[in-house]
Amino acid sequence: MGFDPESQPAVASPMFRQFFASQQRPPAVERTDKLGAPFWLREAVERDADLLVELKRRILAETDYLLQGLADFDADPAAERDVIRRFQDSSDSRLVIAERLVAGHRAAIGLVTIVAGAFQRNRHVGQLGMGVVRSEWGRGVGAALLDDALCWGGDHATLRKISLQVYASNARAIGLYAGRGFTEEGRLREEARRDDDRFDDLIVMGRFVVRDP
Secondary structure, three states, X not given: OOOOOOOOOEEOOHXXXXXHHHOOOOOXXXXXXXXXXXXXXXXXXXXXXXXXXXXXXXXXXXXXXXXXXXXXXOOOHHHHHHHHHHHHHOOOEEEEEEEEEEOOEXXXXXXXXXXXXXXXXXXXXXXXXXXXXXXXXXXXXXXHHHHHHHHHHHHOOOXXXXXXXXXXXXXXXXXXXXXXXXXXXEEEEEEEEOOOOOEEEEEEEEEXXXXXX
C-alpha cells in the first residue's frame, strides 16, 4: 500500500450504494467530515460532464487562489467529457469527485486530479490540482481528497513524486500540504495576479511517494 491516512474510508452505506447503483455510477467510498456529516469520493465518468462543469464554475467564482479564473473557463460539457475521457484512458492520471447527498440528490463539493508528466523523463512526477467549494472549507473535504490522491500515488507503479503549486498567501492550503509531508522546493516571485490586481508568489511544493518496503 501507499499513503495510509489516519482515518480509513469506510464502506459506503447501503442507501448510498443503492442510489449510486441506480445511477450507474462507479463505486464510492464514504468519509465523515469534521461536523460528523458523511460525504463520498469516487472517480469521475463521462456522464459527470455537466456536474463537473457546474462544480468548476462554482469553485472558480468563489476563489482567486487558482491560476485559472472564471473568465478563462470553457463551460462546454462536450469539452469536459473529452477531459474526463482522457483521465479514464490514462493509467497515469486520476480525477476524483467529492459529493454529498442533499435532499436525495447528488451535490458535488470538490475534486482532485493527478496528472503524470507527458514525457519519458518526467513521467515519474504527478502534478496535483485540487478545488473545494467555499461552504466546505475547513470541514476536512480537501484533506480527504488529498489523502485519496496520495494513496493512489503510493500504489502507482511508476510515480515517484507528487508536485504542486500554491499561492504564498493561501496559508490554509499550505498548512494542509505541509501536514501531509509536502515541503517547499522553490518560489516563483509575483507569478500570479489576484482579482484585486495584487501580485502573489507561487510556492512549489513536493512530496516523494511513500511505499511499504
